[in-house]
Amino acid sequence: GENVEQHPSTLSVQEGDSAVIKCTYSDSASNYFPWYKQELGKRPQLIIDIRSNVGEKKDQRIAVTLNKTAKHFSLHITETQPEDSAVYFCAASINDYKLSFGAGTTVTVRA
Amino acid sequence: SQTIHQWPATLVQPVGSPLSLECTVEGTSNPNLYWYRQAAGRGLQLLFYSVGIGQISSEVPQNLSASRPQDRQFILSSKKLLLSDSGFYLCAWKVGGNTEAFFGQGTRLTVV
Secondary structure (H helix, E strand, C coil): CCCEEEECCEEEEECCCCEEEEEEECCCCCCEEEEEEECCCCCCEEEEEEECCCCEEEECCEEEEEECCCCEEEEEECCCCHHHCEEEEEEEECCCCCEEECCCEEEEEEC | CCEEEEECCEEEECCCCCEEEEEEEECCCCCEEEEEEEECCCEEEEEEEEEECCEEEECCCCCCEEEEEECCEEEEEECCCCHHHCEEEEEEEECCCCCCCEECCCEEEEEC
């Protein structure tokens, strides 16, 4: 099955700086790559996603890039704020119904 | 609008006791349903998914089972809990296609 690796496991950034989280996937047939944010004590929620026919997508301060050849994708958060502190999960999907998640990155934004 | 209900929120069970966690979805028909377990440093591990009533796919060998007796009901069970079954269990649903998955509030299970 699909194997998704995520790095780093923890990330501490100064408020206002950028944060980058990287993921790799194993199955070249994967075609959908969402990112979820889980705040402390809450459920994971989708923040952005990208499909395999697109190389980059941006939504305000967050952006995701996809390199299909290298089988990796990244989340970029610019101008980080304290409310960006959370656990972020990348995921990859080969078919319509199964998502494989990475191990998560705990992001801490220091004021 | 669609909502997902998962209960209980927390559960403490002795080793060897049975388990039943329930998840229901409202506002949609024929959803794909999922059970995930979240362990520290291991992300969201897919345990079971279902694309229809009575259809269950298991992702990892384990002490747990799942059932879907109704279109919008998904149940996670065990006959005898092990200490290693402790964790945070999340139910989720999505429609077909590459679309967003919606998670329940989760159940924190502690096996003692």
